[in-house]
Amino acid sequence: MIPAPFPPWARAEALGASMPEFASFQDEPPQMSSGTVGKTGFLRLGFEHRSGKTILANLERRVPYMVQRALHCDEQMPDLACVFLITTTGCLLQGDRLALDITLGPRAQAHLTSQSATKIHAMDANYAAQSQTISLADDAYLEFLPEPVIPHRHSRFISDTQICVAPSATLLLSEIIQPGRKHHHLDECFGATVLSISTAAARSDGRALFAEKLVIEPRRYVMRQTGVMDSFDVFANVILCAPKDKAERIHARAGADVNFAEGLAFGACRLPNDAGVIFKVLGHETAQVKAKVREFWEIVRQEIIGAALPPRYLWR
């Protein structure tokens, strides 16, 4: 194979070089350096609606990222292509770069998740980066609900997601961030050095819909401060891009509350430019937050597809 001048994972490799919050972490790991085989993973998933169901029509992969085949295992939506994202190294280490490129053709329906929580290990050089592009054609429907991210102490992680969504398409994108292994060690609660998570969405003509950049730097900004994390530990950010009328109904049903006794706070707001809804959840424990995200997922599926959720996995 003749190598292309710019491999499709070039964006993941370039991401951290220009971000000010990563300026002091440009040194290479003394172990395998960034960009070497086994450290830069790439996955291109192209879903298409063909003869009544969605298939994984296009698949390119580079270790440590991989998927196996699409399963049609959701009894509530038998045409839905379900894919589990696998990283063969099982976690993120310093110098790792992951690139994920997802495309859904017209009317394609897919569900993406990871096998288990993504651990981001402690770092003393460089950082880990992830670049994602998600492109949804007319009437496409994607649920991208990975398991939580667990940033270990002294970890540095950058994530950038670029979304291109048709006005009739639906994207449900969830990200659950734990404070660290808080029951393992005191330093593990908000012990990460820097987590930078950007998401931006646009229409196919380039018109910007919304953008969010969350930069979590516990040493610079106090996590327990009033209005930030307060007494909560786990944070979920759920983005829904959906047609305006349906998004409006979902927004009305999602609700909002702060409950210190139960250790749970959540709320949905309308995104700018009629892009959809953003739903945020804070909780003491991951299980509570995941349950709340699942409730929102259930509302979305009912309103958009008219289908119920599959029963919960016993071990998830």
Add this chain to the structure above:
Amino acid sequence: MIIENDGVEASSSTAFLSRMLQFGDSMFPIGAFAFSSGLESAIQEGVVTDAATLRAFARTALEQAARGDGIALIAAHRAATSGDVDILIRIDAQAYARKLSDEARTMSVRMGKKFTEMGVEVVGAPLLRTWRECIERSVTPGCYPIALAINFAVQDLPASQAFLVHQYGVSTTILGAALRLMKVSHIETQKILYELTGQAAGMYETAATARLSDMAGFAPLTDVLAAVHARAHVRLFMS
């Protein structure tokens, strides 16, 4: 003994100061008093309960403003100084796209429009008229930090002062609402204001070297409170 004043300081800076005081006044009629920036919900939900939590809540709001709107404001000041309306429109769209709650958007565009209109009436520079037209024709949403930057730029007031006025406004909006919403004294709110405004210069230094795409933040509980407020039955404030 004759007590005598020892002459004048630089007269231009004195004139600038009076302009900054006028346009940075919390009583400047752009409707800031109608908003609490989430404080109303924070008090109802028991997030803010006393002077200490009020100070922390206001500090969070200031940090978010400095890391987000403050960067857009400095970029807009530079664009306004060179009279580049196209770049101003791009900056405005970016600032607007980062306001992820209805109430935050309403607050910013309402105050931005009013501030631009007041600028047209009081200062009357051509760029302010152009910007008002852009807002009226829905070419641009017209966020408050952009309006503030244009106003200061056309008066030759520096970006640093516009930034400080913006940060001051964030504090006084919350502290002014606090006096009406909770048991807190004028002495306590003034102490908080004194402490918080003392940090603005450091925040300016960071924002002044950032790119527009560096606009960032992290205050999830404040975001949740914005969602709670939009659904509250009893509301005194618009945010």
